[in-house]
Amino acid sequence: MRQQILRFCAASLIVTAGAFAASHRNGPMLLEDQTANLNDFYIFRSYETGRSDRVVMSMSAQGFQNPDNGPSYYKFSDSVLYRFNVNNSRGLDGNPDIQIDFLFHTTLRPNNTFLSYFGKIDSIDNPGILLYQTYQVTIRDLNHQHQVTFVEDVNGHALSVAPPNQGPNATPDYETNLGQPSVFTLPGGIRVFAGPRDDAFYFDSGATFDFLNFRAPAPVLSGSADQAPGSPFPNAVDGFAGYNISLIAVEVPITMLTANGQVPTDPKDPNAKIAGWASTYRQSLTIRQGTNDPQGVGDWVQVDRVGNPLTVEALIPLPLKDQWNRSQPANDRQFAAFIADPVLASAVFHGVFGLKVPPAPRSDLLSVYVPDITRIDLTIPPTPFASQNRLGPLGGDLAGWPFGGRRIGDDVVDIGFRAVAGVLVGGFDIAPNNELGDGVNSNDIPYLDHFPFHAPPHAGFSHSQEAGTNGHGTPTN
Amino acid sequence: MKTAILFFSFSSLVAFAQDPATARMLAPQLNVAERNNACYELRGVHSPEAIAALASALQSPEVRSCAARNLREAGAVQELKSAIASADPEIRAAAARELGALGKPELIEPLARAARDPNLLVATNALEGLAQYQDPSVLPALLSLVESGGPVAAMALSRAEQFEDPAVLTVARKVMATRDVPLRLTALREIGDHGDTSDLPVLRELAAKAERVAPAGRGFGLVPPLDLSRAAQNAIRQIEGRLPSRSL
Numbered sequence: 225m226r227q228q229i230l231r232f233c234a235a236s237l238i239v240t241a242g243a244f245a246a247s248h249r250n251g252p253m254l255l256e257d258q259t260a261n262l263n264d265f266y267i268f269r270s271y272e273t274g275r276s277d278r279v280v281m282s283m284s285a286q287g288f289q290n291p292d293n294g295p296s297y298y299k300f301s302d303s304v305l306y307r308f309n310v311n312n313s314r315g316l317d318g319n320p321d322i323q324i325d326f327l328f329h330t331t332l333r334p335n336n337t338f339l340s341y342f343g344k345i346d347s348i349d350n351p352g353i354l355l356y357q358t359y360q361v362t363i364r365d366l367n368h369q370h371q372v373t374f375v376e377d378v379n380g381h382a383l384s385v386a387p388p389n390q391g392p393n394a395t396p397d398y399e400t401n402l403g404q405p406s407v408f409t410l411p412g413g414i415r416v417f418a419g420p421r422d423d424a425f426y427f428d429s430g431a432t433f434d435f436l437n438f439r440a441p442a443p444v445l446s447g448s449a450d451q452a453p454g455s456p457f458p459n460a461v462d463g464f465a466g467y468n469i470s471l472i473a474v475e476v477p478i479t480m481l482t483a484n485g486q487v488p489t490d491p492k493d494p495n496a497k498i499a500g501w502a503s504t505y506r507q508s509l510t511i512r513q514g515t516n517d518p519q520g521v522g523d524w525v526q527v528d529r530v531g532n533p534l535t536v537e538a539l540i541p542l543p544l545k546d547q548w549n550r551s552q553p554a555n556d557r558q559f560a561a562f563i564a565d566p567v568l569a570s571a572v573f574h575g576v577f578g579l580k581v582p583p584a585p586r587s588d589l590l591s592v593y594v595p596d597i598t599r600i601d602l603t604i605p606p607t608p609f610a611s612q613n614r615l616g617p618l619g620g621d622l623a624g625w626p627f628g629g630r631r632i633g634d635d636v637v638d639i640g641f642r643a644v645a646g647v648l649v650g651g652f653d654i655a656p657n658n659e660l661g662d663g664v665n666s667n668d669i670p671y672l673d674h675f676p677f678h679a680p681p682h683a684g685f686s687h688s689q690e691a692g693t694n695g696h697g698t699p700t701n
Numbered sequence: 702m703k704t705a706i707l708f709f710s711f712s713s714l715v716a717f718a719q720d721p722a723t724a725r726m727l728a729p730q731l732n733v734a735e736r737n738n739a740c741y742e743l744r745g746v747h748s749p750e751a752i753a754a755l756a757s758a759l760q761s762p763e764v765r766s767c768a769a770r771n772l773r774e775a776g777a778v779q780e781l782k783s784a785i786a787s788a789d790p791e792i793r794a795a796a797a798r799e800l801g802a803l804g805k806p807e808l809i810e811p812l813a814r815a816a817r818d819p820n821l822l823v824a825t826n827a828l829e830g831l832a833q834y835q836d837p838s839v840l841p842a843l844l845s846l847v848e849s850g851g852p853v854a855a856m857a858l859s860r861a862e863q864f865e866d867p868a869v870l871t872v873a874r875k876v877m878a879t880r881d882v883p884l885r886l887t888a889l890r891e892i893g894d895h896g897d898t899s900d901l902p903v904l905r906e907l908a909a910k911a912e913r914v915a916p917a918g919r920g921f922g923l924v925p926p927l928d929l930s931r932a933a934q935n936a937i938r939q940i941e942g943r944l945p946s947r948s949l
Binding site: 317541547554559561565571583 | 732733734737738762763767791794795822825826829832852855859860863883886887889932938
């Protein structure tokens with residue numbers, strides 16, 4: 225209880241002090257701060273059966289986790305504040321109106337082993353979880369001056385972090401025994417999850433960052449290749465296959481997120497659109513004293529954020545990445561020069577490859593990336609999981625990125641390439657602009673059709689550099 | 702089940718709610734949403750009190766973007782010109798961006814100076830301010846930035862191209878001698894769009910000798926290696942495409 229009160233005071237500091245403040249390891253300073261490093265942010269109307277009146281938000285952190293990295297594996301940081309931000313007013317100006325905070329607490333259960341997890345872990349209450357993490361969730365409505373904090377679910381169970389997937393011997397039937405039981409229901413129909421999952425992002429990062437050195441055959445999609453999942457380009461490599469991330473997910477009723485507390489049905493309703501992003505914070509001072517654990521003091525200061533995919537990766541220049549990570553979406557017009565005339569479009573696509581692209585300033589890109597918040601039109605019904613098109617609105621499926629939020633499986637790289645090439649501008653939805661892609665068209669393993677939607681984490685036992693991270697879709701969970 | 706509900710400092714907030722928007726916008730006790738709500742109430746308000754409060758609000762990152770836009774919409778040139786001399790680069794950047802949106806000829810000079818600011822954020826925002834001018838009177842300032850080189854040179858050349866002035870081609874040819882790859886790529890685009898046969902020898906030399914980034918033996922499909930030779934080949938094709946067939 226004392227801990228709860230202390231945490232509460234810390235959370236209140238955020239308000240009173242006014243310190244408000246997809247990227248895998250993007251920003252030089254974040255390379256030194258992996259537990260606070262956010263990778264991707266998702267926001268979408270739930271496509272789980274019977275739950276379309278809810279919005280799901282999730283954030284991934286600490287990308288590129290090797291599933292076999294025992295005995296310690298990975299954990300959330302107790303000294304990082306993980307936050308979902310929702311903007312529902314003032315024309316979506318990039319300032320938060322609702323915040324949902326996650327704060328973690330680690331308990332090292334008494335033991336005399338060198339392990340973090342001992343014996344067969346077949347339930348989330350197994351005492352063999354020696355490194356036991358719990359968390360509290362604080363929901364804050366900034367316009368109505370109230371907040372509520374939860375440390376237990378509706379059944380009185382502590383909100384605990386799912387343990388790692390070690391393998392069939394230590395963590396048998398992982399998803400049934402450990403994954404789904406780590407989904408907790410809070411009052412008001414809210415559901416939360418925190419723990420390791422497969423990285424849902426897929427992308428031929430190796431080829432792309434070898435200066436667009438895409439692998440044969442051509443990474444240009446056409447005809448049926450655009451309409452179906454699976455990779456028609458077997459040489460393309462998913463650089464994220466076989467790796468896990470740390471996921472935080474929350475599902476809330478739509479009525480909790482709109483400014484008027486209603487479910488909008490008319491696209492012209494000023495409450496039809498909301499937007500979200502994720503951010504992480506550390507306290508301004510860290511005190512290290514002898515052999516004691518470090519202690520955080522002072523205001524929470526933002527260290528990372530993520531709204532739309534590809535912003536800091538593909539549009540913000542290296543010298544400004546850390547500053548961008550620490551800045552507020554509401555001030556994103558200061559970065560507009562890099563988005564209004566992106567080098568990728570004008571110099572690379574047009575200059576080098578001869579594509580016809582729209583002239584600067586690119587108002588189509590500015591409307592998505594400034595401020596850098598993921599917008600969702602709540603009047604667009606969710607597309608059933610089996611019918612979703614990886615290209616979202618570019619493939620005729622409006623419930624995907626960038627207009628219907630961002631779902632787990634949206635192929636944001638191909639959508640992004642094509643959008644930068646100008647397909648959202650009249651006269652530029654032409655070949656080859658509307659055929660660009662990296663050749664990786666699906667995740668290495670299937671997603672879930674239910675909360676938290678990310679696939680279960682890859683198992684340490686099954687993982688290997690040869691089979692687990694070769695990018696050819698070998699299931700290892 | 703443990704649930705805690707906290708109504709934080711509600712009585713003081715009620716008191717703040719009775720304050721004018723200028724006071725609420727600047728009140729550090731209020732949260733970021735409340736302060737921006739107040740700032741939005743001031744949009745379109747041109748009173749001296751409002752403008753003074755908005756100028757003060759530039760100091761606060763929580764409401765800076767809203768305040769800067771309000772100042773511009775109120776035509777508060779002097780307040781924004783003062784802000785462009787601020788010690789805080791983010792304030793200088795915001796002021797430069799909004800001054801550019803006013804499109805006043807007398808502001809070209811201070812914006813051009815700000816575009817040479819050693820802080821990249823300030824320089825690019827000043828350039829973005831200059832890029833908002835639709836009048837060709839801004840062209841000399843843009844071309845001067847191109848010739849000076851530096852981080853905003855390629856952006857300045859890209860924005861100068863919209864005026865389709867022969868001076869842009871002249872400068873593009875000059876900067877082909879630099880080692881700044883983005884600038885040379887932009888210059889090649891301008892030469893391809895507006896160059897003539899006199900450019901072909903230089904382009905052909907570049908197309909022939911540039912090294913390909915990719916190792917041999919790997920396919921690229923539509924997307925070939927990223928290098929200047931490819932851009933030079935594009936420019937050659939564009940120029941040759943404009944020639945009468947007997948000239949080829």
